[in-house]
Amino acid sequence: MSSNLVILTGAGISAESGLGTFRDPDGLWARFDWRELATPEAFAAKPEEVHAFYNARRAGLKTSTPNAAHHALVELEKAWIARGGEFLLVTQNVDDLHDKAGSERLVHMHGELSKMRCEHCGYVHDAFDEITTDLPCLNCRRAGGLRPHIVWFGEMPMEMDLIFDQLGSCDLFVAIGTSGTVYPAAGFSQVAKEAGARCIEINLETTDTSPVFDEVRNGQATQSVPAWVAEMVG
Ligand code: BV8
Numbered sequence: 001m002s003s004n005l006v007i008l009t010g011a012g013i014s015a016e017s018g019l020g021t022f023r024d025p026d027g028l029w030a031r032f033d034w035r036e037l038a039t040p041e042a043f044a045a046k047p048e049e050v051h052a053f054y055n056a057r058r059a060g061l062k063t064s065t066p067n068a069a070h071h072a073l074v075e076l077e078k079a080w081i082a083r084g085g086e087f088l089l090v091t092q093n094v095d096d097l098h099d100k101a102g103s104e105r106l107v108h109m110h111g112e113l114s115k116m117r118c119e120h121c122g123y124v125h126d127a128f129d130e131i132t133t134d135l136p137c138l139n140c141r142r143a144g145g146l147r148p149h150i151v152w153f154g155e156m157p158m159e160m161d162l163i164f165d166q167l168g169s170c171d172l173f174v175a176i177g178t179s180g181t182v183y184p185a186a187g188f189s190q191v192a193k194e195a196g197a198r199c200i201e202i203n204l205e206t207t208d209t210s211p212v213f214d215e216v217r218n219g220q221a222t223q224s225v226p227a228w229v230a231e232m233v234g
Pocket of ligand 1: 184203
């Protein structure tokens with residue numbers, strides 16, 4: 001096993017758990033305009049609509065369970081650390097399926113649907129089922145500042161220092177179920193490659209970033225991720 005492993009996941013890993021992707025033909029951004037729902041400008045202009053969009057997606061999490069790909073990454077994390085390696089799972093997903101599966105060295109770089117944040121005091125808390133514009137913050141008690149703990153387009157993703165540190169000393173980088181269209185995540189493979197890492201892409205189909213990878217494995221995540229993990233830990 002290589003010593004420093006960084007894994008990046010995207011919506012494709014959760015697709016077989018029933019959560020939609022973003023850019024596939026029936027994906028979220030094919031049905032909704034992200035400019036109207038996933039930007040700070042949209043939230044400032046129409047907070048009720050933005051809350052309704054995220055409240056509905058949060059409700060969908062309650063019935064979603066991790067699949068074989070999420071579970072396989074937990075098995076890999078345990079085996080990798082037991083052998084003295086460094087491990088970081090970076091997810092672009094705002095769902096909680098890696099958490100439910102039991103991943104521990106996990107970073108949600110685009111935030112978490114299950115949390116809310118107060119724009120007045122910065123307090124992050126488990127989200128109410130329904131966030132509305134008139135609810136008070138549980139910390140500072142001021143109303144009107146609660147927002148989904150989500151990184152919208154034009155905002156800085158979370159934990160970037162940690163992620164770039166790990167990419168800079170990475171031996172193996174693996175991207176799973178992501179189309180490689182949203183930056184900075186879409187550039188991680190290039191950063192890892194420049195650090196000397198071997199790069200593997202596991203995805204249903206080839207993507208615009210496939211040429212950067214040393215190895216491309218195409219297939220459903222619930223098949224291809226456990227198969228790759230079995231090779232790694234076997
Ligand atoms: C930032 C939260 C500054 C919201 C999301 C022009 C050029 C370059 C960049 C830009 C540009 N204009 C603007 C930018 C920057 C912008 C950007 O990248 N825009 C793109 C669209 C051009 N980025 C930002 O604004 C980011 N912030 O840049 O800050 C900065 C500067 C320097 C350093 C750091 C920062 C913030 C972006 C955050 C946006 N938030 N989500 C919400 O969820 O409501 S984005 C959204 O896309 C998703 O949440 C997800 O996180 C992200 C990535 O999507 P994927 O996960 O890849 O999903 P997708 O549907 O695309 O693909 C799924 C894949 O799975 C497919 O390939 C499919 O084939 C595969 N698949 C399907 N089923 C399966 C499968 N694979 C395996 N098995 C299956 N069963």
